[in-house]
Every structure is written in C-alpha cells, then in structure tokens.
Amino acid sequence: MKYIVWISRIIVGVLFIISGWIKLNDPMGFSFKLEEYFSPGVLDLPFLTPIALGISIFVVIVEVILGILLLIGFKPKFTVWSLLLMIVFFTFLTFYSAYFNKVTDCGCFGDAVKLTPWESFTKDVILLVFILILFFGRKYITPLFTPKINWIIGGVALVACAWFANHVLNHLPTVDFRPYKIGANIQEGMSVPEGAAEPIYEYAWRFKVNGEDKIYTTAGEYPSVDGEFIDVETTEIQKGYEPPIHDFTIEQDGVDYAGKVLNLEKLMMVVAYDLKKSNYEAFKEIAEVAAKAKQNGYRVIGMSASSKEMTDELKVEYGLDFEFFFTDETTLKTIVRSNPAVLTLKKGTIQQKVHYNDLDKLTF
Template sequence: MKRNLLLFARLFVGILFIFSGLIKANDPLGFGYKLQEYFDVFHMGFLNGIATLLAILLCALEILLGALLLLGMSARRVAWGLLLLIIFFTLLTFVSAAFKVVTSCGCFGDAIPLTPWQSFTKDLVLLLLIVFIFRERNRITPVVHHPGRRAGLFAAIFTASLMFGSLTYNYGPVIDFLPYKVGANIPALMQVPPGKKPDEYRIVYQLKNSKTGQSRQITDAAYLKEGIWKDDAWKIVGEPTKELWKKGFTPPVKDLFINDASGTDYTRELLENPYYNLVVVAWNLDQANEQAIAAINALALNASEHFNIRTVLLTASSARDAATFSRNHRLFMEVFYADAVPLKSMVRANPGVLLLREGTIVNKWHYHSLPDFDILSKNYFSK
C-alpha cells in the first residue's frame, strides 16, 4: 500500500513540477514580470534587475527536481529541495491570497491562470504529498545506478532546461498563451460579445452629518433613491470610490488605449487600418536594444518607400523621453503611447514587432527573429 502511494506521489509531484517549470520557461520574461510584482510587495526591488535570470534558473530547478524525482536519483537531496520549495511557495501563496497583494501567482504562467486561493489550495495538496515523499525518501531507488551515467543525466536535464529558457527569452515563447497571439483580432478582443454582460460597478460615497456627527457609507443608487442629497446636513467626505458590484464578462484585451503626446485617442485608427502596418513595441525606451531599433527603423523606411506601409512605435515611456529617443535615433516611425501592461503582453521583447492588418495580428517577432525586408516583402507586402 505504501509503495503504491509513494509511486503515485512521485508521479504526481514529478510530472506537475516538470509541467509547471516548462510552462513558465516557455515565457521566462513573463515569469520575470511576475517575480517583480512579488519583489515590490516584499520591498525587494533591488532584485528587479535580475528577475528574468532568476526566472530562468527557477524554471530549470523545477524541471530538474521533477525529473530527478521520477528517476529516483539523489532521493534525499531532492526530497529536501522539494520540501523547502513547497513550504516557501505555500507561505507565499497564502500571503498573496490573505492580503490580496498579488492577484495571480503565475504558477502555470498565462496558460492556466489561478486565483491566489486556488494557488494556495494547490500548494497545500503538494505539501501533503511532498511531506509523505520526504518521510519515505529512503525507500526511493534510482532507475539508473551507474554514478557516471547519473551525473551525465543530471547535467543533460539541467542544461536542456536552461537552454530552453534562454531560447524562449531570446526568441519568444514557443506557444503563445497571451491574448495578442498570431491570428487574434484585437478590436474583437476588446468587445463584450452579444448576450454577455460586462462588469458592473457602483460609486460609493462617504457621508457625514454636520449636525449629529454621524457617518455613513452609501452607494450612488441609494443616494439618489433615498433623496439624502436634499438634506443639507449630509456632506460628502473625500472622493467617491468605484467598486465592483457584479462580476461580468471581462474582454481579453481591456486596458489598451493608444494616444499621442497630446492625449488624442488613436486606438481605433491604428487598429482598424485596412492595410498592412507595422507596430513596433518598445515599452521601455531606456532598456530597448538600440541595435534592434536601428535595424527596425531602416526596415520601416524601406517599407514606406516601396509599399507605403505605415510604421508606428508604441511605448510607455514619457513623451519627453520618447522625443529625445526619436531625435537621437532619427526614427522614421511615428511615436504613440500606451500603458506598459498591455505592451508587455503584446510581444515578449523590447523591442518587438507586430504586423497588423484590419486589427488582426498577421505575425509578430522578437527582434532576434525579425525577417529582413526582402522576406517580409515576398511573404506579406507584395501579396
């Protein structure tokens, strides 16, 4: 009975750790963004600069521990490693859930979003199984007995895990789980489908009676219905707050607003362009790869001269910084502004390039994998 239970626990935990590590390693930059959220919550912002490196290493460690558990190799060390990791993650997800500091743990990247309480429940189950594995660690026997072969297998698994994370960091995810994937129509993703109701919000006022000193909280609907506004003794204190009243359908793309330096909305104009247009995403110009920017700028010039293709740059940097950057790099492309969150989701690169037509993402590239002008002309522009 114990042997079968131990085998089940090893299979379940090992496969889950490998799956979790691979999913996050598929998008290490996204996992790095999630780590930065945790760093900011726990006042560890000094680690933000190495968040992506830590993300790649953590993913490789997860994959390695899961694989070694399945192979029965280094059972005692693996059991200790799993136990320490799961205790840490369980405490982390509990803090996230109880204090609502991070809304999604990122345990399975963007492939399987989990709420903080779902993540905590998952970690509790894993904790129970790993405690059992830890207690029975002396019963685990390795599949491979030769020390040299075990060392080689260990090195191969860890190296392959690191290489996979490095590959996806430098060329983009193998599988794109984000809303801005190839083939997606952005305007459609911003709409609430027929028959679906959007989130409903209500305004809440803080009131205080100047005569009695009584305080009360009231919604905008009740404020009007009760006619309390007719009583001059009741005064609104502070600014009204907006809170979610009824949860409805949330569009996959809900926070994309594109404007120019003066604040004019260009979202529909840019997204509904019926012709091919190139969208260069560089959410942070200070950290953008300057050689890539120069190459993309030359590509934009050729595309305009030969095919009248419009190229725009989207950034979350300030208008002053963007103007300086544009002048220093002699940018041919127009510059527009959007929030950093959707820009980070559009393409996991800084810069990255999207090819749009009628709001549909025809293709997108990390700057390392961006085709040259001749290939783009042959495959897209000339068709």
C-alpha cells in the first residue's frame, strides 16, 4: 500500500501541477471556458459570469499549490480532502458536459491539449481512483522536509503563482498554444491538406409504408422504398479533419475580405473583441501607433465584434484613422488575450502580437 500511495502521489501531484500551470499561463482563456459553463444553456449561473476571471485565477492557483503540497507531503489531510472535493466536482462537471453535450472542450489543459467531453470524463475518473487511494492511504503520505521548509516552499509557490498570473494578465501568455501564435500563417491554418479525413454521416430516412412510419438508415444514398417520403435526419458519426483555424473572417457589409487583406505585405490589426469591455485609455496610444505604422507603409485595420455605431464613435473620440471590420467575438478572443491588442502580419504570417500595455515594444 505504501508504494501504491507513493505512485499515486507522484501521478496526481505532477498532473495537477501541469494542468494548473497550463491554465495559469492563460487564466483569461480559462475564464472564457468558465463563462461557457455559467451560461443559461449549461449550468445557468449567469450571476457568476462577472467574476469568472477571479474564479479562474483562484482555481488554477489552488490546483498548482495542491499538487506541490502533495508532492512534498505537507498538510496531507487538508491536501487530500481538497483534492478529493475538487476532483469529485470536476468529474461531475465533465460527465454533465459529455452526457448532455453542453461544452465540447472542458479546458482541463487549456489550449495545449484538446480533450473531447468523454475523454475529459475518463481522465477525471482515473484521477478520482488515484485520489481515493491517497485518501484511504493518507497515513503513508509523509513530509519530505521539515515543517519550516515546507512552509517556505508553499509560501514561495503561492507568491510565484500570484506573480505569474498578474504578469500574463497584464501582458500575454508566456507560451502561446493557440493557432494564432507568432510565426503562424493564418491562410495555412485554414487550409485542409489533400487526402484529409472527411466526416462520415448517417442518414435516417423516414417513410410512410402501408400507413406506418418506418426508418431506413443509409450512408447517404436514397433508399429504394415503396412508400411516401416524410423526412430525413442526418447524424455525424465520425468527424473529419478540421483545420486549426476554421472560423476566421474579416467582414464589412456582409463581404469577407480575409483573402485580400491577408495577402498584404504589411498589415497591422487592432483587435478589440468587445468595445464595452475594452480599456479605452489604450486607444490614445493606439492612434499614435497606427499613424506611425501607416507612415511605414502598413495597412491598418480594426477588428471587432461590436456594432458599427460603437466603432464609429470610437474612431471619432480617439482620432483613429483606420476602418473597422467585423470578426466573430470567439475568434478574436482566441487570437489574442487582450482587449484591445495589436498584431502585425506579413502576407498572413503573424510577426508581432502585443498586449495594450506593451504597445511601445512594437517595431515597424
């Protein structure tokens, strides 16, 4: 039992630290995932949406700290009870998402590792087994160091986590796991390679035969049935290849200019997914940066999911000498974790991407 507890201790501790660190690297992204869970169509807890970021930071820091405490064997009773309560909650959440198909990606490992709902649930069940081993064998969890050193390690870890969370929120994630990272080409991210797997569908055809409704299932071909056709229901039974970028558009008056704009040699994008939530003070400096970019031959555009009325007002108020285009809010949130933010591109390849606090780092 002692050795089983040690193995479980290492597995659970390391997994919690890795999972927590990945989300701590991008707490804003995890908060967007929590907002999905809080939405009316899922858990229906809209009153938690305004504090989703705070909950995100708290949860991921706790996750990392518990992993560290488990590995050093500090406060084993508190640590194991906390791990058990956390994994029971997560297991319920992933089962609910999988069974009712509510949230297609739990965000357990951020954008680094994508898991389907059932994969997430399976992962949590396995972790639950290991944590139950720790719970019933907690007397074998002994500290690696003296209480003083354990307190120091725990305290330093807490301060480091808080500092890191503050740093990435005021700049950008240290490691970018998304398909819009610096060096990525957006057109290539949207392309489907030759020979890529295509989705497989199942068709359930309903006919009225001799006064009775009957269902005939095919892979797509129209069934030879001596009866009256009623309707057909299509079900995707196997997903095909989906490119990393599949929802990117740059629209204006219903026309998508993405293909044209992304071919520009010098392009600067000002991204503000929701102007109601933007840091307006940043637009004063953005106006200056945009003017400098234009002097250096850049085409400057704004990208937002807000209304034309709002973007027009913003342009007038801050003297923004560039036009705005519409892009889906979720896409803009995925592109960059700052509102607003600035990107520079060369023929669709992202050269620079900065938080509004780092506009002075842009080079033209």
